[in-house]
Amino acid sequence: MRTAVIVFPASNCDRDAAFALEKITGIAPEMVWHRETSLPKNIDFVVLPGGFSYGDYLRSGAIAARSPIVKDIVEKAGKGLAVAGFCNGFQILTEAGLLPGALMRNKGLKYVCRPQKLRITNKTSRFTKQYGAREEVIFPIAHHDGNYFADDTTLNMLEKEGRVVFKYTGNPNGSARDIAGICNREGNVFGMMPHPERAVDALHGGTDGIDLFKSILGTL
Amino acid sequence: MKAIIKIGLKPGVLDPQGRAIARGLNDLGYNDVKDARQGKIIELDLVGEDKVEAEKQVKSMCEKLLANTVIENFSIQIED
Numbered sequence: 001m002r003t004a005v006i007v008f009p010a011s012n013c014d015r016d017a018a019f020a021l022e023k024i025t026g027i028a029p030e031m032v033w034h035r036e037t038s039l040p041k042n043i044d045f046v047v048l049p050g051g052f053s054y055g056d057y058l059r060s061g062a063i064a065a066r067s068p069i070v071k072d073i074v075e076k077a078g079k080g081l082a083v084a085g086f087c088n089g090f091q092i093l094t095e096a097g098l099l100p101g102a103l104m105r106n107k108g109l110k111y112v113c114r115p116q117k118l119r120i121t122n123k124t125s126r127f128t129k130q131y132g133a134r135e136e137v138i139f140p141i142a143h144h145d146g147n148y149f150a151d152d153t154t155l156n157m158l159e160k161e162g163r164v165v166f167k168y169t170g171n172p173n174g175s176a177r178d179i180a181g182i183c184n185r186e187g188n189v190f191g192m193m194p195h196p197e198r199a200v201d202a203l204h205g206g207t208d209g210i211d212l213f214k215s216i217l218g219t220l
Numbered sequence: 221m222k223a224i225i226k227i228g229l230k231p232g233v234l235d236p237q238g239r240a241i242a243r244g245l246n247d248l249g250y251n252d253v254k255d256a257r258q259g260k261i262i263e264l265d266l267v268g269e270d271k272v273e274a275e276k277q278v279k280s281m282c283e284k285l286l287a288n289t290v291i292e293n294f295s296i297q298i299e300d
Contacts (some may be wrong), residue, residue, distance in 0.1 A: 059288055102290040109236050
């Protein structure tokens with residue numbers, strides 16, 4: 001099992017993601033700088049971490065989504081590579097066109113940072129199957145641009161196809177239909193604003209995130 | 221040659237910053253302000269003389285990077 005974490009200038013959850021992956025797989029992930037033009041060989045799962053890539057200039061995730069390594073990820077994701085983006089990583093996935101919609105400024109205009117209760121709305125996805133009958137989890141959130149937007153046609157399609165994987169309980173940012181996390185149609189690309197990688201240790205933010213990583217890693 | 225690009229949120233897309241601006245103006249006593257929409261202006265310095273070609277290029281730049289057409293509209297003005 002080989003995993004990778006992409007590192008952009010001003011990523012700040014790359015080491016949290018690495019900690020989570022190493023804790024669960026027993027092997028340290030490859031840390032891949034954004035200027036690389038391709039992933040190392042035989043990578044099974046890639047995480048786009050949280051942070052403020054390129055200072056959030058232009059739009060959150062916009063510049064990162066056009067970086068050389070993301071081009072390679074888009075191509076490999078099209079062939080089935082498992083990819084997850086958390087927080088800024090989710091913004092990058094929408095900007096890169098791997099996931100539909102966009103993340104806009106929070107409705108309340110404030111940066112929100114707190115433990116957040118989420119409902120698992122698709123329990124059979126490759127990113128949630130390990131949760132079994134569990135209905136809810138708590139993951140930390142920490143973002144200013146987490147207000148998920150898509151047109152009604154897209155939102156209806158996402159809901160109908162079971163691609164809304166998590167919803168907020170008590171919407172913190174104005175996201176359409178309380179959406180916290182979605183996947184692509186094939187189910188191999190997943191993005192969410194909350195931070196499961198910061199919920200893998202009882203001393204820090206709880207352990208609800210572990211099963212998310214076990215879910216996707218278990219399908220590889 | 222210069223390209224001036226205006227980028228703003230599409231009609232119907234909630235603009236919380238615009239709303240806060242309107243509220244701020246109301247607080248200053250400008251009660252005629254019903255709503256505000258905000259966006260950004262990008263100025264590009266361009267090499268070349270062909271305005272038609274420049275506009276085509278800048279449109280492609282907007283679609284590929286400068287605007288997120290899921291939520292934003294853009295307009296382009298080419299100047300000498």
